[in-house]
Amino acid sequence: MTTTDILEGRKAHIHEKGAVPFNIACEKQSVAGSVSQRACVFCGSRVVLYPIADALHVIHGPIGCAAYTWDIRGAWSSGPQLHRMSFSTDLQEKDVIYGGEKKLYQALVELIEHYRPKAAFIYSTCIVGLIGDDVEAICRRISAETGVETIPVHSEGFKGSKKDGYSAACNALNQLVGTGDTNGISPLSINILGDFNIAGETWVIKDYYERMGVEVVATITGDGRVDDIRRCHGAALNVVQCSGSMTQLATMMKEKYGIPIIRASYFGIEDMSKALYDVAEYLNDKTVMRNTQNLVRDEVSKLVPQLRKYKKDLKGKRAAVYTGGAFKALSMIRSLRTLGMKTVIAGSQTGNQQDYARLQELSDEGTIILDDTNPLELAKFLEEKKADLLIGGVKERPIAYKLGLGFCDHNHERKIGLAGFEGMLNFAKEVHGTVTSPVWKLAALHRKDVWSATSRQHRQGDES
Amino acid sequence: MIAALPVSEHFTATRNACKLCTPLGACLAFSGIEGAMPFLHGSQGCSTYIRRYMISHFREPMDIASSNFGEHTAIFGGGKNIRLGLANVIEGYHPTMIGIATTCLSETIGDDVKMFLHEFRKDHQGEALPHLVHVATPSYTGTHATGYHDAIRAIVDVLAQPGPTIKGVVNLIPGMLSPADLRWLKDVVTDFGLQPILLPDYSDRLDGGTWSEYKKLPPGGTTIQQAARMGQAEATLEFGFTTNEATSAGTLLEKKFGVPCSHMGVPMGVALSDALFDKLSQISGRPVPVKYQGRRGRLIDSFIDAHKYVINKRVVVFGEEDLVVGMTAMMAEVGLKPVLCSSGGKSKKLGESIRAVAPEIADDCEIHEGVDFEEIAEHAKQLEPDLLVGNSKGYKLARELNVPLMRVGFPIHDRIGGARVLHVGYDGAQTRFDSIANGLLEMRQHDSDVGFTYF
Ligand code: SF4
Ligand code: SF4
Numbered sequence: 001m002t003t004t005d006i007l008e009g010r011k012a013h014i015h016e017k018g019a020v021p022f023n024i025a026c027e028k029q030s031v032a033g034s035v036s037q038r039a040c041v042f043c044g045s046r047v048v049l050y051p052i053a054d055a056l057h058v059i060h061g062p063i064g065c066a067a068y069t070w071d072i073r074g075a076w077s078s079g080p081q082l083h084r085m086s087f088s089t090d091l092q093e094k095d096v097i098y099g100g101e102k103k104l105y106q107a108l109v110e111l112i113e114h115y116r117p118k119a120a121f122i123y124s125t126c127i128v129g130l131i132g133d134d135v136e137a138i139c140r141r142i143s144a145e146t147g148v149e150t151i152p153v154h155s156e157g158f159k160g161s162k163k164d165g166y167s168a169a170c171n172a173l174n175q176l177v178g179t180g181d182t183n184g185i186s187p188l189s190i191n192i193l194g195d196f197n198i199a200g201e202t203w204v205i206k207d208y209y210e211r212m213g214v215e216v217v218a219t220i221t222g223d224g225r226v227d228d229i230r231r232c233h234g235a236a237l238n239v240v241q242c243s244g245s246m247t248q249l250a251t252m253m254k255e256k257y258g259i260p261i262i263r264a265s266y267f268g269i270e271d272m273s274k275a276l277y278d279v280a281e282y283l284n285d286k287t288v289m290r291n292t293q294n295l296v297r298d299e300v301s302k303l304v305p306q307l308r309k310y311k312k313d314l315k316g317k318r319a320a321v322y323t324g325g326a327f328k329a330l331s332m333i334r335s336l337r338t339l340g341m342k343t344v345i346a347g348s349q350t351g352n353q354q355d356y357a358r359l360q361e362l363s364d365e366g367t368i369i370l371d372d373t374n375p376l377e378l379a380k381f382l383e384e385k386k387a388d389l390l391i392g393g394v395k396e397r398p399i400a401y402k403l404g405l406g407f408c409d410h411n412h413e414r415k416i417g418l419a420g421f422e423g424m425l426n427f428a429k430e431v432h433g434t435v436t437s438p439v440w441k442l443a444a445l446h447r448k449d450v451w452s453a454t455s456r457q458h459r460q461g462d463e464s
Numbered sequence: 465m466i467a468a469l470p471v472s473e474h475f476t477a478t479r480n481a482c483k484l485c486t487p488l489g490a491c492l493a494f495s496g497i498e499g500a501m502p503f504l505h506g507s508q509g510c511s512t513y514i515r516r517y518m519i520s521h522f523r524e525p526m527d528i529a530s531s532n533f534g535e536h537t538a539i540f541g542g543g544k545n546i547r548l549g550l551a552n553v554i555e556g557y558h559p560t561m562i563g564i565a566t567t568c569l570s571e572t573i574g575d576d577v578k579m580f581l582h583e584f585r586k587d588h589q590g591e592a593l594p595h596l597v598h599v600a601t602p603s604y605t606g607t608h609a610t611g612y613h614d615a616i617r618a619i620v621d622v623l624a625q626p627g628p629t630i631k632g633v634v635n636l637i638p639g640m641l642s643p644a645d646l647r648w649l650k651d652v653v654t655d656f657g658l659q660p661i662l663l664p665d666y667s668d669r670l671d672g673g674t675w676s677e678y679k680k681l682p683p684g685g686t687t688i689q690q691a692a693r694m695g696q697a698e699a700t701l702e703f704g705f706t707t708n709e710a711t712s713a714g715t716l717l718e719k720k721f722g723v724p725c726s727h728m729g730v731p732m733g734v735a736l737s738d739a740l741f742d743k744l745s746q747i748s749g750r751p752v753p754v755k756y757q758g759r760r761g762r763l764i765d766s767f768i769d770a771h772k773y774v775i776n777k778r779v780v781v782f783g784e785e786d787l788v789v790g791m792t793a794m795m796a797e798v799g800l801k802p803v804l805c806s807s808g809g810k811s812k813k814l815g816e817s818i819r820a821v822a823p824e825i826a827d828d829c830e831i832h833e834g835v836d837f838e839e840i841a842e843h844a845k846q847l848e849p850d851l852l853v854g855n856s857k858g859y860k861l862a863r864e865l866n867v868p869l870m871r872v873g874f875p876i877h878d879r880i881g882g883a884r885v886l887h888v889g890y891d892g893a894q895t896r897f898d899s900i901a902n903g904l905l906e907m908r909q910h911d912s913d914v915g916f917t918y919f
Contacts, residue, residue, distance in 0.1 A: 004556075004680070005555070007552050007555060007556055009552070029532065029534050030508055030530075030532050031532070031548075031552060032529075032530070032531050032532040032545045032546075032548045032549035032552060033503070033529045033530070033531070033532075033548060033549030033550060033551065033552030033553040033556070034529070034532075034552055034556070035511075035527045035528070035529050035530075035553075035556075036508060036512070036530070036532070037512065038508055038512060039508065039509045039512040039513065040507055040508050040509025040510075040512070041509070042509055043509055043512070043513070058477065061568070062485060062568045062602075062603040062604045063478060063481050063483065063484070063485055063603060064484065064485030064487075064488070064510060064513065064514075064568075064603050065509070065510075065513070066478070066481065067481045067483070067484050067485065068484070068485075068513035068514070068516070068517050069513070070480060070481070070857070071860075072516075072520075085479060085480060086478075086479070086480050086481065087477050087478070087479055088477060088478045088481065089476075089477055089478075090477070090478035090481065091604050092604050092605075093602070093604050093605050095604070096568075096572055096602075096604050103476055106476040107475070107476040107477035108477075110474075110475050110476055110477065111475070111477055111479075114475070126506070126507055126509075126510075126533075126538075126567075126568065126569040127568050127569060127572055127604075129538070130538060130569065130572050130573060131572070157507040157508070157509040157510070157569075158506075158507035158533040158534060158535060158537065158538050158569060159534075159535050160534075160535070374556075375525060375527050376556055376557075376678075376680060379678035380678070382678075383677065383678060393516075394516055394519055394520055395512070395515055395516050395519055397519070397523075398519060398523060398524050398525040398526070399525060399678070401523075401674070402524075402525060402674060402675045402678065402679075403674075403675065403677075403678055404674055404675075443674040444673060444674040444675050444676045
């Protein structure tokens with residue numbers, strides 16, 4: 001496999017730290033035929049808006065886009081579960097020919113009547129962009145007729161990348177922000193943006209903030225509620241994780257309402273602590289600061305001894321990180337360091353120049369930095385760099401397993417919370433469990449002398 | 465068929481679809497050819513979603529390339545992208561075949577893929593190119609099952625070659641089955657002294673071992689040579705209740721090369737398996753091998769052992785139409801009562817097929833084509849089933865009804881081993897039956913105040 005040549009169009013997207021001055025291509029459309037791990041604009045907007053649990057999410061287009069995103073994400077809700085349904089106009093041939101507006105209108109009337117959502121998001125997918133349905137007009141009409149705010153999300157897959165989907169989602173959210181009553185909101189208050197409440201992570205983070213004495217007005221993208229979003233412009237501060245997705249909304253709010261922005265990551269001891277301190281410092285309140293110090297001290301002193309036994313086994317192991325956004329990769333590298341591990345490959349689907357520059361600063365010599373990579377490249381570098389662990393999502397999992405190395409799911413489908421201090425412990429357990437599993441000893445990689453490739457034995461027919 | 469119970473409301477929208485989109489089926493079919501690479505002509509998202517979805521079921525690498533439409537492409541056509549995409553796939557993967565399926569997008573803008581491929585071949589004259597198999601799969605005209613069958617036909621159309629009949633070679637076109645099913649079928653045909661050519665055969669590619677080094681293309685699959693020889697086989701056996709015989713791959717082989725095709729039910733349950741064994745016996749001139757007589761005997765014995773626990777238990781079945789028909793046939797044989805048979809597919813043949821394989825239950829069973837999960841749920845709630853049989857997507861309903869879900873078909877992504885579920889033959893019936901019977905027993909234990917430890 002080490003013989004894999006990198007496609008010409010891909011070379012500029014790969015950087016090895018130390019070999020040459022930092023330079024990497026990114027934020028480009030994926031190379032045709034490169035088997036990118038990326039999704040599309042629709043995916044980006046669906047990800048961001050998905051956790052708004054009391055809204056109706058209707059996907060306008062043929063069935064696929066809706067079917068593949070039905071309840072696959074781990075964004076938990078403390079109340080309504082409407083977001084876990086998959087609604088689609090399921091366009092048929094005649095709709096494609098004559099237009100899908102009527103069908104969309106009819107579908108929305110019925111769904112809103114039946115489910116009585118707080119708001120509705122209508123996602124336009126590829127075909128809709130082509131056949132030119134006036135989704136905006138239908139949404140206006142539905143809003144007027146039903147009184148339920150119906151918001152178009154322009155997420156035609158081909159019109160850009162996942163990032164453009166984030167932007168479409170922010171535009172949609174922006175229609176809600178500023179429409180609610182902000183009375184009674186404490187000056188010591190924040191919004192949590194860009195945390196998706198995977199396995200209840202938002203609740204963990206929210207709990208920290210509340211222990212600090214900070215009011216959380218809205219958790220927009222994790223266990224989100226329409227009414228909270230309507231009034232979230234009353235908060236004193238926006239705290240943005242997953243900057244790729246939510247910076248835009250935060251910026252809009254800054255311009256319109258003067259709400260400052262803090263970037264945060266909730267993964268790993270260092271980043272988690274820093275996030276809380278940053279918020280406390282900004283709010284500039286003695287009690288909050290004291291509470292924060294106590295909280296961090298308590299949590300860290302509880303956590304560190306628990307990590308010790310995992311660290312012992314993991315020391316010196318090598319990891320590869322491939323995440324959706326690049327900011328998260330930074331936290332991963334730090335978390336892995338906490339566990340005594342070294343990151344030998346770091347990459348993301350959607351990072352920008354600045355992200356990658358920081359990634360490479362933080363990395364050791366020889367680390368491979370990848371933008372928008374594909375299975376062949378990943379496999380090649382995993383082999384070359386002798387990684388023991390891959391951190392990624394479902395699509396990356398079989399690459400690791402086939403090669404006989406551990407895997408940690410850090411995507412939106414995971415069922416284990418990895419954020420916060422308790423998340424760090426979960427992370428350590430999971431990484432430890434997979435890296436030290438005895439199953440790798442049985443894998444082909446280590447048994448090749450004894451068992452040559454036997455797959456032919458099972459093959460059908462003869463070859464003559 | 466009793467009149468459908470009134471469902472509270474009609475919805476124009478599909479709510480939780482009981483189907484997937486057409487290119488997914490095509491990608492699955494293409495995955496059954498050795499060295500083949502599926503390629504979606506359209507935008508990136510579709511291929512990534514389909515990959516993700518298939519990986520969650522098969523838990524194997526699943527590379528699907530895309531021509532990656534951008535805004536320009538959608539306006540000016542995908543000719544340039546497909547050329548670059550194919551060249552990159554060839555350079556990166558060295559495939560023996562590229563299976564090109566269109567997405568809704570490229571279909572709607574009216575890309576002439578045939579012409580693009582023609583141009584591509586011209587540009588690369590004199591080079592050894594992989595076979596390029598193209599199938600049109602606009603998703604707004606069918607389901608993943610449609611895409612699957614159309615792709616199989618396209619493969620046969622491109623790869624099968626004429627020639628003198630080779631004795632003992634039998635084509636087997638099994639339909640959307642699991643890798644375990646495919647392995648089982650190959651063994652059976654081989655045990656009759658025949659040489660099976662299975663199309664597709666993803667039994668290794670989508671359920672393989674670990675590797676000592678990364679393979680760009682997973683090993684296994686119907687070889688190109690085998691596919692070529694399908695035109696020279698002695699016979700074709702094509703499974704499927706609801707496929708369109710007139711346009712099937714088996715019919716194509718018959719028309720083009722004179723290979724006689726037997727259209728048969730998917731061999732689920734005793735009667736349909738018997739039909740397969742009879743056919744193989746007839747083609748090979750050999751009796752049914754003793755080992756299968758033994759398995760059949762054990763299966764029937766187990767039916768008898770457990771018949772009281774399953775009799776008249778009410779079952780809701782859902783999934784691909786062929787799977788629904790096959791499972792229904794098997795369950796009716798043991799006295800289970802399918803009360804609702806449902807699918808997102810729309811072949812218009814579901815009812816007729818069920819009446820053909822399970823006439824004894826068909827009159828008391830609701831049969832619904834083209835439904836989604838919310839409709840299935842509404843009907844199911846009124847029918848008070850004891851058991852659900854279908855893919856993972858029925859879990860929500862099973863939980864709500866507090867009944868077991870026996871997982872079959874695709875997708876199974878909340879359990880390990882979706883690829884190893886055996887549905888066909890005596891062995892498939894055995895494992896399915898045992899799991900149904902045990903599921904029902906477990907429910908009895910669960911519901912009992914006493915907590916029986918002995919049945
Ligand atoms: S556009 Fe068509 S091919 Fe693509 S995911 Fe949607 S339904 Fe499937
Ligand atoms: S690329 Fe278009 S059709 Fe495909 S999944 Fe994305 S929005 Fe849907």
